[in-house]
Structure formats: structure tokens, C-alpha cells
Amino acid sequence: MHKTQDPHFAERVRASFARQPAMTLIGASMPVIEPGYTEIHLPHKPEITQQHGYIHGGVVGMIADSAAGYAASTLTGHETSVLTVEYKLNLLAPAEGQLLIAEGSVVRYGRTLIVTRAEVFAVKHGRKMLCALMQQTIIAVHGKQEQPAKP
Amino acid sequence: MHKTQDPHFAERVRASFARQPAMTLIGASMPVIEPGYTEIHLPHKPEITQQHGYIHGGVVGMIADSAAGYAASTLTGHETSVLTVEYKLNLLAPAEGQLLIAEGSVVRYGRTLIVTRAEVFAVKHGRKMLCALMQQTIIAVHGKQEQPAKP
């Protein structure tokens, strides 16, 4: 569907994701990176729950935001970084189960603004249930390549 | 401004917050609990940052969502629990500094739906800068008192 401007988008996105300590803290990984699309997977663990034992809604928002933001990043040139302008998230059901999957995708790619969406699914006993829906606006900042953290 | 229906709202909210492992994981505390208003404070630490060393936007969303949700909870009866229906968050500036303060407040209290907002400030060298703005819808679920986690 989408064309990327950077043949090395997957490596670039993977490296950027790896530089986010917050994603490591919650235990998230990004096993799928395609043009205009990424997936973040997040296994349940007690440390990321709320008071009822489900994964915290704020954590659901974190992976939705990141999956969709990186979906935008897959389509930009390598010298461009992306920032979240805003997003709107509906929580549809408790994030109950063994695994969350956030699927981020690009709805409309523009030079400056990129509109994306994310669906977050909770996988419980092998069944995938939609638990959150997000609509997001991303800004592309050209000529501001993302820097590896300084040692 | 707002009237609460539960004289023990502060203890109730404080206890609920304490039951959220995800808040402990990121290092958040809730030092201010007033009728229709709460504050979540979050000191910077490397584990909650993104690739540029600022606190992760998803973490900013987490504390905005929780501060405003608990602001709603301060006004309900003790037998009522609250759930986030949805929120919309604008990220206005990088969350740069030593401390984040999320100020959640109730805009309109209804029996079923409660509309709230949150402002998140980054405190850098003693200066407080607005870095995120959220508008949120909460649903009150009556007769569903929040349960302490089972041992």
C-alpha cells in the first residue's frame, strides 16, 4: 500500500525503538515493521497492571501511541524524525489476557503531518479482542535525524 | 468548588492509587487529593525515558489519564468505581526536566458521565512549563465498589 522513502526503514525503526528505555521497562517488543505499519507486543506481567489486575489503561495508551508513531516513521526519509502532536484513545474493554498487540497504521501520509490509527487487541486464551482504538496526528521534522543517545 | 459525596474520598483514592503496580513501576506518587482535583508527581529517571532522554510521551499520557480519572473519583460515592471511556491528549513540548506534575480536574460532573481535563507540567530548574493538555470522558459505574486485590 504505502511506499517508503528509506530502504532501511526497518533497521532504523528497530534501532529507535531499542533506544526507548520506557519500552524496555514495560516489556514491550516490536516484532513487525512494514511500510506504514508496525506491531508492538506486550506480555502481561503484574508490574504493569492497575488495581484490578488488568494491564493499565495508560500502558495501553503508551503502546498504541508508539505503534502508530513508528508506523509513520516507516514512511519518512532517514533524516526525518517524527513527533506525536496528539492522539485520541477510546478504551473499549479491559486489557485482560496474556498478551496485548498494538497495531499501528498510517491513514494519510503528508509531508508535514501524518494521520495514523492504532487498534489494541487483548489476547486471552488464544482469542483476540479489540480493547482500544486510537486516532493520532504525527508531525514530521525534516533534517532532524534521530540521534543515538550519548554514551 | 466541587462537592464530594464521600467524606472519606481522599483515603479511598489514595488506597486505590496504591493498588496500581503500574504507577509504582514508573515511580509516580499522588501527593494532592482534593474534591474534583488530584496531582500526580513523577520524578525523572532514565527507565521512563524515550530515545532523546525526555520522559516518554506515553508515560506523560499515563499520568494525565490517571490524575484526571482520580479527580472524577473524588466526587463519586464510595460504592462507585470510575473507568476511562476515552481521552485526547496534545503533547505541547518535550517532557524535559527533573519532575512532571499532572494536574487533573473535573470540568463537568454527571451521574453517568464525568468530563475532566489534565494539564501536565515539566519542572526544569524550578520553572514549570506546560507540556501536555488532555480532555477526557469518564464513566461512573455505580454499585461496583473497587475491590482490594486478592492475596
Place this chain on the structure above:
Amino acid sequence: MHKTQDPHFAERVRASFARQPAMTLIGASMPVIEPGYTEIHLPHKPEITQQHGYIHGGVVGMIADSAAGYAASTLTGHETSVLTVEYKLNLLAPAEGQLLIAEGSVVRYGRTLIVTRAEVFAVKHGRKMLCALMQQTIIAVHGKQEQPAKP
């Protein structure tokens, strides 16, 4: 996909739409009413434009909001009325062309809250372009049948 509780949903929705003078004022019609889905069509006319001659963004929002709200209404019982709690709309491109089509659909149907979405397309010289995207929350008010306006 969706099951409706009211075999006469189409007549009910059509009649409700016909009782909205604001829809008549802008020239909107609702030619498609299916379970969980409606379409509002709006031909271009100078009276509904903004300063550049395109259909006004606020009018785009009006038909997106209504198409998705009525999509929710198709699934409720006949004694239930629906209200918009909130929506978030991204304007993706100018509403340029001869006709706008707002396609509203239900994402998740709950007894109290219904989450919907709408896509608005501009039809220009036979080509359909996505110009707006909306995510919306609807509340179902049971036992409050919509009343015909009093004479």
C-alpha cells in the same frame, strides 16, 4: 455484521433525520441506512462554503457526527434515543468537489456506550477522496423514545 434490535430501524432513523431542520438547511440527505451503518450525502452549494469556496470544515463535522450517531441508532431498540458524548475529527484534505459522502459505522456496540467512526469523502469529477476521519462516543438513553416535534 451488526444485529439490530428493531426491525423498523430504517424507518425510525429516516424519520428522525427528517425532523432535523439543520440537515435540511445544509441540503443533506441520508440515502443509505443499514444495521450499524449510514451514509449522509451533501451536494456542494455556495451557501455552505468557507472563504476558499470549499465546503466548510464545520459542515464536514456536522455530517460526520450525524452519520456516525445514526449508525449507532440503527442498532438500538425503538424506545432508545442516542446522544453524542464526544467526537474527534481530523480534517485530511479540503472538502473540494461536487458531493460529500459521510460514511458512519459502529465500531463497538455496548448497552450504554457505543463507539463509532466516520469517514468523509469528497467526490470530485467522479473520484472519491478521503477528506475527514472521525472517532466518536455515543450514549444510549433507554426508555427515552425520540418524540416527534410538537405542532
Place this chain on the structure above:
Amino acid sequence: MHKTQDPHFAERVRASFARQPAMTLIGASMPVIEPGYTEIHLPHKPEITQQHGYIHGGVVGMIADSAAGYAASTLTGHETSVLTVEYKLNLLAPAEGQLLIAEGSVVRYGRTLIVTRAEVFAVKHGRKMLCALMQQTIIAVHGKQEQPAKP
């Protein structure tokens, strides 16, 4: 509070508003234009109502969107035009009364993106009630002065 870059912002905004036939159609006026702030006033008339006789929620959204967008426009240079990127609107109460007042204001002014908010009040028998709350993102397009419509 806010500084404008254009000493003639009020005339510029007033002229732009006057070029919007959609605002004329619904009967809206813009009596207040200050730096970073505008008000749109809209008297009740049957043509802009929904099925219960209140002003249509979509019309509420129209004036909220426009008031906040023009609030952004007051702060830009005269050669800059503004576009709505997106907004999120909560409808808090029916728009019941003789007059609606949409108060749009700038929350954060940036060179490219401007974040705004609007509150819409319904005035009924002299009492002003908050009926809608909006949070919005505006983009400033530099070097694209708004053109008067061609004759």
C-alpha cells in the same frame, strides 16, 4: 496575554469571517476579536435545530471550531493562513436557550502548530451554561495569504 504579529489582525479576521457563507447561513456573528481570543455568537432559530428543538450539535461544533481557529489566526502574520488539523469536542448539555456563545482561545502558540480550545455556552433566560468543550490543533501555513473570493 498573547502578542500578535499583525497590528491589523482584527480587520483581517473580521474580513475572513465575512467571506464564509456557511457562517452567514447559520446566522453566526463574531462580535469579539482580541489577540488570541474570539467569540462567535449564534442566536437560536428553528432552521439550525435538531429533532428536539435545540441547536444541532453539529452547529455547536461549527462555531467552536471557527472561534478557536480564528483565535489562532489573530496571532499570526497577515501573510499566514490557518487550517484546522483536528479537534475533539465534548457535548456536555443540550444547546438550549436563546443564544450560543463560542469562546475560542489559544493555549499554545507555535510557529507551525497552534493548540487552541473553545468553550460553548448556551444563554437561557440570561443564564450562561457551559454546553460544549473543545480542544483543537491548528496548522499555520506561511506565505499563503488568504485570498478574497473572486468575483
